Amino acid sequence: MKTKTLDENLHLESIEQPGSGSKLLALLSFFALIFAAIPFFYLIKGAFSGELDLIKTVLLREKSLEIFATTIALMSCVSVVSTLLGVSLAWCLHNVNLRSNSLLAALVILPIAIPSYVYTYSWMSIIPNLQGFAAAVFILILTTTPYITLAALAALRRSDRAQLEVAQTLGLNKWRSFYFITWPQIRNTVSAGTLLVALYVLSDFGAVSLLGVDTFTRAIENLYRGSFDRGAAAILALVLVAISAILITIESNTRQRSKVISTSSKLMPSIAESNSGRSRFLASLLIGLYLIFALITPLLQLLLRFISALPSIDYGNLFRTALSTIFASLLGSIIALLLALPVGLLSSQASRIGSLTDKSLLIVHALPGIVMGLSLVAIGSELPIVYQTVALLAFSYALLFMAKAVGFVRTSFLRVPKNLMEISSTLNQSKAQSIRRVMIPLATPGLLTATLLVFLSAMKELPATLMLRPTGFETLATEMWSATAILQFNEAAPYALLLVLIAAIPAFLINRPDKSEESGVNIS
């Protein structure tokens, strides 16, 4: 027994051969992938089980071309503007010395807690005739910008300031030094953020539905709601999946492998010491305007509606609904983390299977919630024991948002210094032991962030929840939605407000600049 272990360890130390730990990881990732494949399986089954004639009818009608054009246009407009806005906001927060940068950063990220349908609801109760494409662009920019800001801010905090200062000493102006020095260091993170935004727009249902914009998700939802034949919707969903797959491929091909080598032994303080009054004014203006549209106005509106609803609030139901929401989302985020751990770990080790799994999971992220819901309904009727249980709902959350967790898991593991792992293996630790004792503890803050991100998304999830929740089980999102659906804007307010308040907690936590993250960069 003892000799065998020694042999194993010796075997592990030879770097060329993947060890038993890697095999286990690959196996676990494979399981995660199988789970992620479930919705696709039912989607394909649904699309081709009906009449083949239907496929032609659905794809070859004029309407489908309109849907395609609208979806692509919406996605492009939102992605471009959100990226510009998000990076600008992050740059201002990072580089301009404002009165309280960390508080402002927290506020700028806070809209991440506000789902698109809450934005739409609150702006519609200000502008009753808010409808159409431009409105959807506006709402979705508000909704998605924090994802870019968050990514860009994190990347800026990690970026090497010394190089920037050298460049500026050598006479590069601000724009050129941003372009030549900072941008290469943050572009991979930002482009990953842009991809997330594009996928968000592709799978968003709440805003486009309320604003009457015919994108793929709305068309799919309408077909699901308005037709017994799920084949038609499944066909459109497959087209949507194809678009997402193309996007993911493009993004990963444009991603540059350029590794920026950090030369400074110590990171510089994050905020430049001196700024001109003009840049301070412009930065404040940008941040202020953004906060007015994305945070202050909608929250004020929610608050006003809440106050008018005060006499008629059913507090018991509000409390019950909040508990249900937290419970289901928490369960979902834990399952997501468990599924994401092996995948993230594997892909952080530059394994081909890992990155393949990683990409497949991103495609799952672009599946609209309604498609996930219906595919799991299809399993549910075969497996009555899990059908309409919180467990199945949580599982759907895990599948929907696992991709988000994987990204965070991967980067957290990537930031664990390699030399610590090497030291661990020289101390006679097997690879699995090293992962358990060295990598995971060091990556814990990142893993928590990943879990929080899933929790946050799950709380806001609507269409899959509507399909999969146990009968009589309401979340804040579904209660808000059913009140809005019958125009009871005041009745919807308490649920919307509580949803935003609860979601704000993880949103705050996610944004906390993470000390260990920086130290990780330092050591490597």
Place this chain on the structure above:
Amino acid sequence: MGDATVPRAPFRKNLAATVIAILLGATLSGCASSDQEQSLTIYSGRSESFIAPFFKEFTAQSGIELKIRYGDSSALAAQILEEGENSPADLFISQDAGSLGAVSVSGLFSQLESSLLDRVETKFRSSNNDWVGLTGRARVFAYAPDRVSKLPTSYQSLIENQYKGKVGIAPTNASFQAFVTTLIQYQGLAAAEIWLQKMVENDVKLYEKNSQIVSAIDSGAIDLGLVNHYYLWEVSESLNRQINVQNGFFEAGDLGNLINISGAAILNQSTNKSAASELIKYLLSDSAQLNFVADTHEHSVVLVDARPEGLPSFAEIKAPAVDLSRLSDISQTQKLLIKLGLI
């Protein structure tokens, strides 16, 4: 094996495992305890605001707990069809006869007791005796009285140029689909397709719900819309003010004046059929029927003389003679709507 060589890192695995165990335990026990005997699971295509007060009253009277899943009638019908014999639903309440008919055709409903069937006029129940109407409603055109100078006399009038871009419909809505099914059944598929095609060419506006059509008329986005009669009150009550919308009827016998029902059926696999029958019996009782008339402004399918305030009785509406049991082929209707890009 080498445990002493590396000190244990502060690792949260145990904590996480405990949390998961608690959550899973709670979930499972939640599932187990929900499996009580005296409870009914209802799929309701009627919205909560209309029917929840009746359910509450029933629970108070009978002690039978209700678990209710609200949704669109056709989506819930599709869900029942997909779930088949495994459906957890005991009872399906639909906002139109077509969704009931579609499930009835697949044989998933059980026969109703004759005491229930006999309460309701023959034309408001299934010819297979497996669903029964609960309330009656008329298709109308809702319109803004100050903006529509010439009222349409037939649903056919809506393709005229004077209504271009001013009419709203809700093609995913079960009641609209029942109307199109009526066109197909009584005028033929080709005629129905031509009418819909001309509506599209006349720039008809699409909405998801009847209530959205009524509020779009109120806000001035459109002038007319094809809806069920009672949405006027629903929108007005939820906005808590008078709205600038009225109901209009087409000329006598026009298919646009279709009278439809909201109805109920018991599923075959229900293990609690007697409780489900109790609920239907309650909803068909004189007192519940009078409450429907007074509160949701619908017509009674039992007390023919009772009618909502300010509305013509069924006899006065001069509805077309349509056999509601013939409206079960919704799939054909939906295929047509898909082909024309309406859904």
